[in-house]
Amino acid sequence: MIYISLLSMRCFQSCVCRYPLGMSGGQILDEDISASSQWSESTAARYGRLDFEEGDGAWCPEITVEPDNLKEFLQIDLRSLHFITLVGTQGRHAGGIGNEFAQMYKIKYSRDGSRWISWKNRQGKQVIEGNRNAYDIVLKDLDPPIIARFVRFMPVTDHSMNVCMRVELYGCEWLDGLVSYNAPAGEQMNSPSYPIYLNDSVYDGAVIYRCGLGQLTDGVCGLDDFTHSHVWPGYDYVGWNNESFPSGYVEIMFEFDRTRNFTTMKVHCNNMFSQHVKAFRQVVCYFRSDLDWEASPLSFSPVVDEKNPSARFVTVNLANHMASAIKCHFYFADAWMLFSEITFQKHSNVTELTLNFIYHHNYLPVPSAEDDPTHKVDDSNTRILIGCLVAIIFILVAIIVIILWRQVWQKMLEKASRRMLDDELTASLSIQSETFTYNHNPNQSGTTSEQESNSTYERIFPLGPDYQEPSRLICKLPEFAQSSEDPGRWTHISAPSTSTAASKSTTTTVVQDGVPHYAEADIVNLQGVTGSNTYAIPAVTMDLLSGKDVAVEEFPRKLLTFKEKLGEGQFGEVHLCEAEGMQEFMNKEFLFDIAEDLPVLVAVKMLRSDANKNARNDFLKEIKIMSRLKDPNIIRLLAVCIYSDPLCMITEYMENGDLNQFLSRHEPEGQLAQLSNAPTVSFNNLCYMATQIASGMKYLSSLNFVHRDLATRNCLVGKKYTIKIADFGMSRNLYSGDYYRIQGRAVLPIRWMSWESILLGKFTTASDMWAFGVTLWEILNYCKEQPYSQLTDEQVIENTGEFFRDQKRQIYLPQPVLCPDSLYKVMLCCWRRNTKERPSFQEIHQALLEIQP
Structure with a gap:
């Protein structure tokens, strides 16, 4: 006899209890699928299985669904109580013959078959957004999850239309009783x-x-x-x-x-x-x-x-x-x-524990006492029966011991490999504090090919128990295998001392996937005021920049009026200020939409008086680089204050703040916004803002600069939805939850980072392209949700391991409700595993111009 603890599963059940319950796999029998009506025998309830094309391709009710008619339903009997966390729906495609689907639906459930309960989310909403075409699978989390034996899918429409449905339930058996x-x-x-x-x-x-x-x-x-x-x-x-x-x-x-x-x-x-x-x-x-x-x-x-x-x-x-x-x-x-x-x-x-284990790992029904009616046993065979039962019990005990030993050993390996991964990440990225912005890479290719993307959800169960850290597998893949000619070709880059202003070693540049990747010995690390390693620039390029004069003027400090502290780091602060008479100090290429007698809103990066000599030198180098970034969609350096301490650089700031806060205060155009009197942003304007971000990144990539922290929090919004890309979102406490701290030292925006950036420390234009896809996803969701909000930081890192192994178990960000298929395909292109297959910013910019209404 042993004890079964359900506690470890319960508080995390919604995250891991996501097994398909048998509509698509066939474990749910035809006799357990019923419906209110059917159009024909070939569209009966048994054909309502997700991703199946049998019969006429789906379940279709007998009559047209009307807005006020909630009588039609597809019902599933799971035979026992289940904890259901996710549902999937699909329309009738039938090889291109059908085009019926449910744009919306409701769910009702019952535990005893007599009392039916309408599901509603935590905000009280019952209607679930369904399909937009007849072939794509749309998955929706049930939050809160439901505990039920019977489940009904009820199509909902706002106008008279024909609907057909294929469905699947995801969860696991409810063992609490x-x-x-x-x-x-x-x-x-x-x-x-x-x-x-x-x-x-x-x-x-x-x-x-x-x-x-x-x-x-x-x-x-x-x-x-x-x-x-x-x-x-x-x-x-x-x-x-x-x-x-x-x-x-x-x-x-x-x-x-x-x-x-x-x-x-x-x-x-x-x-x-x-x-x-x-x-x-x-x-x-x-x-x-x-x-x-x-x-x-x-x-x-x-x-x-x-x-x-x-x-x-x-x-x-x-x-x-x-x-x-x-x-x-x-x-x-x-x-x-x-x-x-x-x-x-x-x-x-x-026996019960073992059968439940078999159920959860092979999706087999668990026999219950009711399935085995009482029967008499012949006394003459009692001893033989007891002997067989004892032998079976010993075998089962041995199996359980082996399983438990394997799990304990696996957890020990996982903890050890995670510590190794933390060390590798810290060393690879060479970050000791809080920020990193541009990485200049002069030899990087700017063109890649575009290929068709695969389906978003290949496997629903996200993070299996057999996870192994990808760092152990790198050397086994041809893509990262050691070269016999250059044994150190794929070795992780080492962390230099931040006290070194520049290292002019001639170590060979490492190239993986056709994307140049600089070893740390080749680059200059610049100490940004909002943290550490704001720039990582090849030493040769830094030497060329140092020979040029800074094309910015000294600005009188007395004309700056402090408004708000935007953020701070180890060696400095970022302030929001008003600058009087700024127009007199600017080049003619700057056009301010403000009268000359009115102050201009600016961001001021200020170096603290206690900053060391290296930080001071890096600050001046940062000014030189910023002075050469000239693009309508990149924040510009306006002026400096370097004749006396504290050293300051003055950059543009937009009156509507950052894009994340701006969009979170707005709603999509529609009836809901009208009822709540909330300000709206149209879909056209969303596309316009995304196109501007792509344009700014196209300019940076043309200079071989890598941003390394592209997100809506680092994009500022001006009048008429003008967008400019900035770099100080990381220093703001408002966004501390967007960054993951490694061993108390490095902080990384892991939810926006590509798998190769997290696991290998590689930051290239291709990794910026991945972050652009996440930024586009934020925009289409009106910044109402953090990327991968259903996953913990550790699970996000584990998911990058699934991208590394490429066994079709990785989780992609889902398609936003307002996002058309063409725009979601753009996102999927940004998240391709192979860096060479991701598009360039020039291609993305052109694609967005074509999509933009």
């Missing part, structure tokens, strides 16, 4: 700034009986600070105030599918005692195995923690009680008690 809980309604906490709602907003129980499931079983654990959430303050917790409960406790009752043997209950509690919130003081649990409750309850008192405010799981020992229902009284330890997850550990035998 919990079918409902009954708890008092959560309450509202009043704070000085805003109200904090602690209600169970996704609870799907009936209003009268309150028999359902909700946030206590949605797989999401609340943060230490319960006021922080991606929806509203307090959203992830259900909370109660002791003044509402004269008895001093909150009663929660849990109903299970059958009688089980329970070992422990784990309750995720908030303990932010500074806000009068603590974990429960005592819990008293009653058990019901048949119809009656046991007379003697179980009592447990955890240790009250008034030193550590972190949220935590409190484990309650249930002493192997047999029960089909558990009723617990949680006693208050302070004014408030907040729970976000409750999970149970059950006692089970080896």
